[in-house]
Amino acid sequence: MRIKALFSFGLSLIFFFIITFIKPPIDLANAAISQVGCKLPTQSSALLSVLQKCVVPENNPDQFAWELFAFVNQAARFQEKTKQGQSTNNAIWETWADDPLTFPEKPDPSQPPQWPEKLSSPKQLRLRSKVEKSQPDADFIEFQKNQACTPENAPCEEVRRNKPAFNYIMNNDLWYTQGLTAKFQSAQKALLKGESVQDFIKFPLDSIEVKGDWVPITENQKSEFHWNYDEKGDLYGLIAMHISSKALPNWFWATFEWVDNYGRCDYIGCHDLFGVVPHNLPSKQAINQQYSPGKITPELVSLFKEHGLTESWGQEWQHYRLKGSMTDFTDSTGQPLLLGNSITEQGFVPSASCITCHSRAAVTSLGKDAFPIAGFRPFLPGVGETGSKQTVGSAEIQFPNGPLTQSYSGSPDPNWFYRGISVQNSAGVVDVQAEEILKNLQMDFVWAIPFNAKPAP
Ligand code: HEC
Structure with missing residues (x-):
């Protein structure tokens, strides 16, 4: 009896060891995830x-914003020269x-572009794309894009995407004009058959x-920033x-600023319920001032x-603050929500909405940018004041460079994407009617x- 018990104890011990140590730990981890999952x-x-x-993301957007920040800002395994x-x-x-x-x-x-498997080459920064009046008193604005950037004309800018996003653009031929024309045509056909084109272009989760x-x-400012060298x-x-x-x-939208940026919380304040106390910094009356850094939370x-x-x-990363995160177009009463960064949206922070402006990323039937000056409202007077010059890093920057x-x-607005869709009914209310003619296809x-795709020769 005793021997039998010992024997089975021994057996279960062996079994325990097999399960614990032989099975790869990654499997156990996956099993745990699939069991807990997100089921109610x-x-x-x-x-x-x-x-x-x-x-x-919806209920704790600021926490999710920081999770994304910590995720993308992990140190890379490979460095370059x-x-x-x-x-x-x-x-x-x-x-x-x-x-x-x-x-x-x-x-x-x-020959589609290939994902940079180990190393991408060091940065080739470009000038921030911006709208500018050709003359100070001109009626029209010009849009400048993809110009080379040097320390003299900073801030310099770059845009990067991870492999799932990159692969989606490649696999769907969204990286050149003819590919976009083809997408537009098949969307138009689908629409004529009564299908929805809402999810026609749909990036993976x-x-x-x-x-x-x-x-x-x-060199001696390195400790105050996340720093890096460009290719030069x-x-x-x-x-x-x-x-x-x-x-x-x-999409989920978040924007971060270097803590000492002039005018960091101007016009719309800074809001972060997760990473910093105080959680809300209202805009100062006088624009272009620095804001108190607050205290980073233990979380x-x-x-x-x-x-x-x-x-x-x-x-390096302690010098950044979340300005805000965005998950919707309006609040529950229908008031537009706003979010813009004092650097990237310089000059139009008081009216900036990441999600609304980006909804206008669309192409015409010719695969061209549907809203060529990047979705701005070109002929409305800008809001905000022209600020002063400030030194940031070792650069002098005009803050902001004009309310343009x-x-x-x-x-x-559905009219941005479909033809003849809004109709006023007798009560003067604008009725939105289903319409099958596609004007611009959302990206x-x-x-x-739409901003960068060029025609294949
Ligand atoms: C008035 C329009 C406008 C607003 C407002 C705006 N963006 Fe953009 N955004 C653009 C344009 C145009 C580009 C592409 C050109 C470029 O890179 O400058 C872009 C590029 C980007 C990119 C690179 C990926 C892509 O879509 O091309 C990210 C990420 C981004 N914006 C995030 C944001 C966030 C976050 C906000 C809000 C805090 C925001 N944007 C506000 C127009 C806007």
């Missing part, structure tokens, strides 16, 4: 904790495919796009960062730790597509 629990006492864990021989200081997003790689100047459909803005800095070996510090994630159908510190943002690498334009905000909020 059977017990009501567990409902709250499952919802809190699973519905983060600049032309001067310095080693880069890349976070993982800085090794992703950038716009010049994704959208070649001379696209050849038989794990797509992430990042835009970063940089100013030149000196010029040293830059990061001052603004946009992240968009397809975690939500209309943010432990999130950074989980993602390896510790020691000197973690120090307004951005669209609030709900998108799932990714501006880079």
Whole structure:
């Protein structure tokens, strides 16, 4: 009896060891995830904790914004050498495919761009695309894009996307004009058959796009910034960062600023319920001032730790603040929601809405940009004041460089995309009628597509 018990104890011990040590740990981890998952629990006492864990982007947007930040800003495994021989200081997003790689100047459909498997080359920064009056008193504005950037004309800018987003653009031929024309035609056909084209262009859930803005800095300013070298070996510090994630159908939007940016919370305030106290900083009356850094929360510190943002690498990232996150066009009363960064949306922060402006990323039947000056409202007077010059890093920047334009905000207008869709009924209410003629095809909020795709020769 005793021997039998010992024997079976021994057997179960062996079995335990096999299960614990032989089975690869990754399998156990996956099994655990699929068991817990995001299914609603059977017990009501567990409902709250499952919802809190699973519905983060909508209900705790600022937490999700920081999770994205910590995720994309993990230190990259591979670094590169600049032309001067310095080693880069890349976070993982800085090794992703950038716009010049994704959208070649001379696209050849038989040779689609390849994902930079190990190394992308060091940065080729470009001038922030901006709207400018050709003359100070001109009625028209001009749009400048993709100009080379040097320390003298900073801020410099770059856009990068992760592999799921890059692959989607490649696999659907969204990286050159003829590919876009073909998409438009098949969307038009689908619409005529009575199908919806809402999800015609639909990036995968794990797509992430990042835009970063940089100013030149000196060696002894490195500790105050996330710093990096461009391909020429010029040293830059990061001052603004946009992240968009397809975690939500209309994407999740967040923007971060270098803590000492002049006018960081101007016009719309800064709002972060997760990473910093005080959570809300209202705009100052006098624009272009610096704002108090506040105190980083213990929750943010432990999130950074989980993602390896510790020691000197973690120090770099402590100089950034979430300005705000965005998950919808309007609030529950229908008032437009606003979000804009003092650097990237310089000059139109008071009317900027990430989600509304990006909903206007669309192409015409010819595969061309439907709203060529980037979705601005060109002929409305700008709001905001012209500020003064300030030194950021080692660059002098005009803050802001003139109140020139307004951005669209609030709900998108179906007339931007379909022909003859809104009709006024007898009560004067605008009725939206189903319409099968496609005017412009939405590019799932990714501006880079209409903005950068060029015709194949
Ligand atoms: C008035 C229009 C407008 C507003 C407002 C705006 N953007 Fe953009 N955004 C653009 C355009 C145009 C591009 C592409 C050209 C470029 O890279 O400058 C772009 C590019 C981007 C990219 C690179 C991926 C892509 O879609 O091409 C990200 C990420 C991004 N914006 C995030 C944001 C966030 C976050 C906000 C709000 C804080 C915001 N944008 C506000 C027009 C806008």
